[in-house]
Amino acid sequence: MLVFILVGVVPLSFFTYVLLNTYEEKAINNRITELQNQGNMLSNMLYRTGYLTTGEDTKVDDEVTRISDIYHGRIIIVNTNLNIVKDTYSLEEGKYLISKDVIQCFLGAGSSSPIHDRENHYLKLNYPITITDNENKQIIMGVIVMNFSTKDIQSIRDSMEQRVVLFALTLAVLVVVFSIYFSGILTKPLTNVVNSIDRMTEGYMEEGVSFKGYNEIEKISDSFNHMINRMQKLENSRQEFVSNVSHELKTPITSIKVLADSLLMQEDTPVELYREFLEDIADEIDRENKIINDLLSLVKLDKTAGDMNIVAININELLEQILKRLSPIAKKQNIELIYESFRPVIAEVDEVKLSLAISNLIENGIKYNTSDGWVRVSLNADHKYFFIKIADSGIGIPEEAQDSIFERFYRVDKARSRETGGTGLGLAITKNAIQMHRGAIKVYSKEGEGTTFNVRIPLNYIA
Ligand code: ADP
Numbered sequence: 266m267l268v269f270i271l272v273g274v275v276p277l278s279f280f281t282y283v284l285l286n287t288y289e290e291k292a293i294n295n296r297i298t299e300l301q302n303q304g305n306m307l308s309n310m311l312y313r314t315g316y317l318t319t320g321e322d323t324k325v326d327d328e329v330t331r332i333s334d335i336y337h338g339r340i341i342i343v344n345t346n347l348n349i350v351k352d353t354y355s356l357e358e359g360k361y362l363i364s365k366d367v368i369q370c371f372l373g374a375g376s377s378s379p380i381h382d383r384e385n386h387y388l389k390l391n392y393p394i395t396i397t398d399n400e401n402k403q404i405i406m407g408v409i410v411m412n413f414s415t416k417d418i419q420s421i422r423d424s425m426e427q428r429v430v431l432f433a434l435t436l437a438v439l440v441v442v443f444s445i446y447f448s449g450i451l452t453k454p455l456t457n458v459v460n461s462i463d464r465m466t467e468g469y470m471e472e473g474v475s476f477k478g479y480n481e482i483e484k485i486s487d488s489f490n491h492m493i494n495r496m497q498k499l500e501n502s503r504q505e506f507v508s509n510v511s512h513e514l515k516t517p518i519t520s521i522k523v524l525a526d527s528l529l530m531q532e533d534t535p536v537e538l539y540r541e542f543l544e545d546i547a548d549e550i551d552r553e554n555k556i557i558n559d560l561l562s563l564v565k566l567d568k569t570a571g572d573m574n575i576v577a578i579n580i581n582e583l584l585e586q587i588l589k590r591l592s593p594i595a596k597k598q599n600i601e602l603i604y605e606s607f608r609p610v611i612a613e614v615d616e617v618k619l620s621l622a623i624s625n626l627i628e629n630g631i632k633y634n635t636s637d638g639w640v641r642v643s644l645n646a647d648h649k650y651f652f653i654k655i656a657d658s659g660i661g662i663p664e665e666a667q668d669s670i671f672e673r674f675y676r677v678d679k680a681r682s683r684e685t686g687g688t689g690l691g692l693a694i695t696k697n698a699i700q701m702h703r704g705a706i707k708v709y710s711k712e713g714e715g716t717t718f719n720v721r722i723p724l725n726y727i728a
Contacts, residue, residue, distance in 0.1 A: 317407045588627070
């Protein structure tokens with residue numbers, strides 16, 4: 266509102282002030298020029314008629330009276346003796362006029378610059394009566410002293426001022442009214458934004474916001490709702506995650522409790538049964554341990570990319586190491602591990618995180634395989650990325666499940682996953698680790714035929 270008022274009212278006041286002063290200055294300058302012309306005409310007449318010595322000539326008298334009447338003033342004519350030969354007020358005739366201005370006029374200063382007394386509204390002008398002698402020299406024969414009122418100019422200025430000020434005031438009032446109105450219109454949507462945000466802060470998340478207003482405000486509304494949606498999705502997935510975690514952590518404990526209780530309830534339990542149950546309990550504890558370890562890896566990966574420990578390493582060697590580490594498990598299930606590399610690849614990666622991701626994929630290839638199956642790992646690269654492909658001859662993933670397998674705790678077949686010691690966190694960990702390398706992972710699978718995971722990671726780490 267202030268800006269509106271400043272932009273509207275300040276230039277208006279300035280304009281008014283300049284307009285009035287320019288008018289006054291121009292009117293006074295015009296008046297001076299007119300008076301100088303009259304002085305010039307009068308001085309010729311005075312010299313021609315010899316009025317300066319005789320002081321008598323009706324024509325001159327008439328002319329002087331006419332000029333003083335027109336311009337509302339007093340004209341005094343002084344001759345070389347400083348004697349006043351004519352005073353239109355008839356007060357000082359015959360007397361002497363000795364003033365600084367008149368004497369300066371005689372001393373050849375020419376017509377002294379006119380004086381405009383603004384406060385008392387008059388204009389003073391001394392006009393020398395000159396003739397040119399034979400030697401072309403100017404001789405001063407007398408001075409016409411003119412005192413004129415400028416009240417007429419002043420009164421025009423005043424009435425103009427009144428009108429302009431009235432106009433400016435009306436305009437200023439309009440500007441103020443419009444500023445209040447428009448600033449209201451402009452700020453109302455913003456106030457709505459603030460109110461909506463306040464309501465959301467109080468917990469009314471689900472409402473979303475709808476700001477009507479100009480374009481930008483509607484854009485804010487859209488972005489805001491977008492953000493709220495995202496926040497809500499995050500909140501939902503967080504809640505789901507927490508409930509999944511609790512559930513997963515509770516399952517082994519429930520089993521342990523059941524096993525322990527059944528042992529306690531029976532009397533004279535044979536030692537073999539104790540042994541069997543305790544082995545089961547130990548298995549459940551192992552499972553609990555695995556879930557906790559996987560959760561910890563996931564939480565670590567969820568942290569910011571600042572935790573990346575990036576080093577240029579030989580990917581061929583890394584894959585060979587992983588395969589070597591996993592070969593005993595594969596052998597146990599009679600699964601062949603095949604490795605093929607199309608070229609040597611050196612890339613900037615976090616070795617621990619990448620090998621965790623790839624190990625999970627190969628382990629899954631072994632776990633979800635058929636007997637006498639195979640898992641083939643191949644490595645390739647172009648100028649920008651390296652590609653790791655992990656294909657298996659396993660049970661495959663049903664099409665409808667393929668979108669969900671990267672979700673935390675998702676398992677296609679819970680019983681089988683549990684049997685093989687799966688937690689449902691492996692692929693979530695893998696995906697996180699790959700994304701932290703700015704990479705991508707894709708799955709192709711056909712039930713009963715096998716599964717292929719394609720991983721693509723930039724050769725140079727992009728921070
Ligand atoms: P899990 O710990 O159960 O293996 P993952 O997150 O590693 O959890 O995998 C999620 C689910 O995806 C698995 O339970 C399994 O059903 C399916 N899956 C993953 N990899 C394969 C694969 N290579 N072949 C068939 N199914 C797979």
